[in-house]
Amino acid sequence: MILGLRAASFAAFLLLWEWAARVPVSFNFPTPWATFTALINLIGSGAILGATLTSLQSLLLGFGSAVIIGVPLGLVMGVVRPIGRVGRVYLDLLIALPTAALIPLVILSFGINIISSAVIVFAFGAPFVTMNAYGGVRDVRPRLLEMARSFDVSWRQLFVHVVLPGAMPMVLAGIRYGLSRAFVGLIVAELLLSPFGLGRLIMMSRSMFEHDHMFAIVVWTLLLASAALAAVARLEVRLLRWRA
Amino acid sequence: MAGVMTPGEPVSIVVDGVSKAFGPVQALVDIHFTVRAGEFLSLIGPSGCGKTTLLKIIAGLVPADAGRVMVGDRNVAGPGRECSVVFQDFALLPWATVQKNVEFGLLPRGVPATERADLARRFIGKVGLGGFEQAYPAQLSGGMQQRVGLARALAVSPQVLLMDEPFASIDEQTRRLFQDDLLSLWSEERKTVVLVTHSMEEAIYLSDRVVVLSPRPGRMHRIIDIPLPRPREVSDVRATAQFAQLVDGLWQTLKVLQ
Amino acid sequence: MTPPAAGEAGFDRSDLGRSGLAAIAGLLVAWEGLGWLDISMFVPPVSEIAVVWWRLLGNGTLWNAGASSLVSLAKGFLPAAALGVLVGLAMGRFAAVRHLLDVWVNVLMSAPLSALVPVLIALFGVRDTVVAATVFLFSFFVIVVNTETGVRGTDRSLVEMARSFGTGETALFVRVYLPAALPAVMLGLRMGAVQAVKGLVVGEMLISLVGLGERLIYYGNTFLLKELYAVIFSVLLTALVFSQIVQAAERALIRWK
Numbered sequence: 001m002i003l004g005l006r007a008a009s010f011a012a013f014l015l016l017w018e019w020a021a022r023v024p025v026s027f028n029f030p031t032p033w034a035t036f037t038a039l040i041n042l043i044g045s046g047a048i049l050g051a052t053l054t055s056l057q058s059l060l061l062g063f064g065s066a067v068i069i070g071v072p073l074g075l076v077m078g079v080v081r082p083i084g085r086v087g088r089v090y091l092d093l094l095i096a097l098p099t100a101a102l103i104p105l106v107i108l109s110f111g112i113n114i115i116s117s118a119v120i121v122f123a124f125g126a127p128f129v130t131m132n133a134y135g136g137v138r139d140v141r142p143r144l145l146e147m148a149r150s151f152d153v154s155w156r157q158l159f160v161h162v163v164l165p166g167a168m169p170m171v172l173a174g175i176r177y178g179l180s181r182a183f184v185g186l187i188v189a190e191l192l193l194s195p196f197g198l199g200r201l202i203m204m205s206r207s208m209f210e211h212d213h214m215f216a217i218v219v220w221t222l223l224l225a226s227a228a229l230a231a232v233a234r235l236e237v238r239l240l241r242w243r244a
Numbered sequence: 245m246a247g248v249m250t251p252g253e254p255v256s257i258v259v260d261g262v263s264k265a266f267g268p269v270q271a272l273v274d275i276h277f278t279v280r281a282g283e284f285l286s287l288i289g290p291s292g293c294g295k296t297t298l299l300k301i302i303a304g305l306v307p308a309d310a311g312r313v314m315v316g317d318r319n320v321a322g323p324g325r326e327c328s329v330v331f332q333d334f335a336l337l338p339w340a341t342v343q344k345n346v347e348f349g350l351l352p353r354g355v356p357a358t359e360r361a362d363l364a365r366r367f368i369g370k371v372g373l374g375g376f377e378q379a380y381p382a383q384l385s386g387g388m389q390q391r392v393g394l395a396r397a398l399a400v401s402p403q404v405l406l407m408d409e410p411f412a413s414i415d416e417q418t419r420r421l422f423q424d425d426l427l428s429l430w431s432e433e434r435k436t437v438v439l440v441t442h443s444m445e446e447a448i449y450l451s452d453r454v455v456v457l458s459p460r461p462g463r464m465h466r467i468i469d470i471p472l473p474r475p476r477e478v479s480d481v482r483a484t485a486q487f488a489q490l491v492d493g494l495w496q497t498l499k500v501l502q
Numbered sequence: 503m504t505p506p507a508a509g510e511a512g513f514d515r516s517d518l519g520r521s522g523l524a525a526i527a528g529l530l531v532a533w534e535g536l537g538w539l540d541i542s543m544f545v546p547p548v549s550e551i552a553v554v555w556w557r558l559l560g561n562g563t564l565w566n567a568g569a570s571s572l573v574s575l576a577k578g579f580l581p582a583a584a585l586g587v588l589v590g591l592a593m594g595r596f597a598a599v600r601h602l603l604d605v606w607v608n609v610l611m612s613a614p615l616s617a618l619v620p621v622l623i624a625l626f627g628v629r630d631t632v633v634a635a636t637v638f639l640f641s642f643f644v645i646v647v648n649t650e651t652g653v654r655g656t657d658r659s660l661v662e663m664a665r666s667f668g669t670g671e672t673a674l675f676v677r678v679y680l681p682a683a684l685p686a687v688m689l690g691l692r693m694g695a696v697q698a699v700k701g702l703v704v705g706e707m708l709i710s711l712v713g714l715g716e717r718l719i720y721y722g723n724t725f726l727l728k729e730l731y732a733v734i735f736s737v738l739l740t741a742l743v744f745s746q747i748v749q750a751a752e753r754a755l756i757r758w759k
Contacts, residue, residue: 005601013606029624082521089525093738096696096745098703100715101737104722105730109544147335150303151349151400152323161351165339183614188704191616192719202620211624221617222609229612242339242380 030212039216055197062121070129078137094127124185125178132174136167254282261311270461286447294462328397332409343377349400367395387418424477555732571713578637590649611643633705640701641694652686695748
């Protein structure tokens, strides 16, 4: 029953798309089938896989740094109260600021290369990863800390056995959410930077009026991002198996 | 001190002129009593009498404003190795298995891993949870979770057991069985026990003496002797007239304080 | 549904305490110092940026760009709020609607919607309508998901109680579900406002026609660092102001109820 509704929803979407292309809503609108064949072509020619690899490099570099720096930083902020109080003000500002506004500044500072796109990915993802790690530490049930104290555990043991595992759910949620933000940053950076990755491919197809190609790459990008996020969500479930 | 856990002799607890305030609210005023070594003592009183605060002061989790507490020859200034606490809401680590939870108290004592595991398994068996070592707390009922809490507290071979309304979140049938198990475990390895409870029947059934505190602020009101014979878990003590009289006596005392 | 990431619901005036102001002051002082030391041409002193900002404010650049941005914000956020709450309510109340739409909503909520901007351009052409559409997309899904969660989170026992008194379906919805969902709806609107501004900047930068986003691209291309910083600051200001407007509207709405 549920499957039926979802299938119907997908079918309705395809029909709507087909209709939009035929009307035509705009002269640049390709049909679902044209998009699909364009996607096959792009995969076959290796263009899309090459671009994906380039994009993933920026993502790995930028988001990898965000996690390696952001999680420990957030944990320290949570444990050392004064650092947390000051740090969260900066984080709040970074999260309130639409990070895209920093892109021209980054490009000016670092040039048109993979460093720029990695820095942009970092800027998009790191604040959330850090903020959530911080929140995770603060979220640990005070009762568990009291219990641990009653057994006279050392600070190191308290951190490793109670604080860290207790903060894990929020840390992982922060990584998942940070990754979705990182993807946004990646795409915007590449659409603006142009010389790299999937963004470049999109802009190129647009300038060559190959709209079926452009749509195909957009669909591919969305699927890629969804797959990556789904993978992180699965990892999250496995690591947090103990939850009811 | 690392190494083998040898059960020590139970020690006495001396509460001497303890007072505690939280900001403008006076929780405890001038509390004096002594718990004899190996005695089972209950703290009871209406809400606001500070019994949980008092227990935490004995445990070294909360500092007293005035007075002092002696556990054995130690002047309590923080949590100590000779005391173990059992909490009302179980306080189990949700991400750890039953085995790991019970081993938790042994970590700071430098007990090597294999020995920790053996000790934990032994006490898991003693509380009747054999076979559940790899379960997570979320998979267990309230009563079972509290048994884990008790196993954890006993695994460190404490001389003093401090229990903060341990059976409050458990249904009555399970509670009765649990109380009997507690008594038989206690008679095996004698410890000094201080139990905070709301239940008059529980206080009388389990204890040698009951300390009644009056509320707002918490003060000593009465100490009641419970001369019921032991062991109580094998006979039907609750059905005796003496038990009923003691409960009624306690109720008359508490009624005045409500 | 996992609780929102910390900070997602926008900046609250109450978040700023003494340590907060000290932190910001410290940052500005350090920035000014670094600027004077001439560490890099990319770090001009705050004071010089402030002067440029004031100039841009005076000659109307910021007003024009800001006005255009706010109009696009309104054109995108208001429909997103109205439609988003409606769809969210429907999805929360009726399982059929939920199963029909949930795949799309969940996928699109976390997907890089910026990838859809070229599609929007293909649809509408290179016009400022694309910016409003981007704002709409960025804020719509967050509002839907939060509203839906709010409705689905209504206490079952409350519903049963109301039904036992013979409350009809419409009244049940208005008197029980709606008030119960209100906090979640408000949270969704606040989160939507934060996302709206992000969508605004992304859209304006990619279209590069009007608004603060266009100014960002322009000053970036022309290497005018101080002007660029001034616009970044204005963007932050816009984000904070819009956040406060939405929160004030929320409070007014609650009082009116």
